[in-house]
Amino acid sequence: MRRADALSFLLFTVFLDMLGLGLIVPIVPALLTELTADPGRAVLWSGLLGTTFGLLQFGASPLLGRLADRYGRRPVLLLSLACLGVDWLAHALAGSPWTLLLFHAVAGACAGTGTVVNAYLADVTPPEGRARAYGLVGAAFGLGFVAGPTIGGLLGAVDVRLPFFAAAALSFANLAYGRLILPESRPGDRTTPLTARTTNPLGAIAALLRRPVLGRLAGARLCADLARMIQQATWAFFLTYRFAWTTTHVGLVIAASALAGALFQARAVGPIVRRLGEKRTAVAGGLLSVTVFAGTAFASTPWQLYVLLVVGVPASAGGAAAQSWISATAGAGEQGTVQGALSAIGAVAETVVPLAAGAAFGALLAYGKPGLIFVVAAACAATATLLLATTSTERPPIGA
Known part of the structure; x- marks a missing residue:
């Protein structure tokens, strides 16, 4: 399989991963209400499902990354796709919320798609081409985000469980495709140790943070994730309050922003990074954020707000540049380990921030100052940018 074919498969995997998630997001409330017969309990179960998934992803991501270094990328990626397909099928067939909780927890423990895709791309893409590759990953993510909710809403209007069957079918089809054609990008190193210290999330994150360059880049990633999750958790509510926009208006603006960002990442990130370099692009993206x-x-x-949305489109180049910078700083034999620790860091933000940001937004709303939540997001983004600006561009020794 040629490198271009492998890249196409990985991008398609990311697209389907996000498409599958987008398919079911508009439908989960209706499914849980059907299973619990109580909208109040449905909300509680929805929060429990999301938190459980995030906690299991946090706990298992370093292990999955370590397994990808020890046994290769391919088996871990295929396992993640299989668990995701089983999870969506369980949603389609579930007769109780406890069934959903069980299978969603397993899917969280196997959620290694992002970890493995990032490590695989680092294996097969030369350093000078990684920013473009990670920009394409961001584009695939954005396109899936745009298409998923639209298709899910249409299918859900036919039957509330139909989007879950569709998401499961997509996952299994991609699994079969990968099983047949995807080669291993890097033979596993069986000397890579699997110990409690290297595979537990706290130990893996601590080991990453102790490293001079990678630790600062990981800290910047955490701060950027905090800012991003604050925005995602509160943006629609803010627009509804500040401008009295309808849900349709909000949805169209979100979709248009995501589509513009995806097109920009697909076409412009590579040339920008070639001209400015990874560090300058990452810092510039942070300043725009x-x-x-x-x-x-x-x-x-x-x-x-529309002007700010336009300004935010090129800011997306910063994330791809930072990811390329991280992959170039990590050694060739530790890409999975590093990406697994970063996934654990991201899982912390995705699990904790929505609850905290929602509570903070509600409190600020009571005082008529809901916009201040974005001041917090700006402070997080500024901290990330400062860390990036003051970090060395040191590279590991060749062969590390």
């Missing part, structure tokens, strides 16, 4: 978050906090008219 700070501008967008701070501006959103004080935007008083829709046109101001």
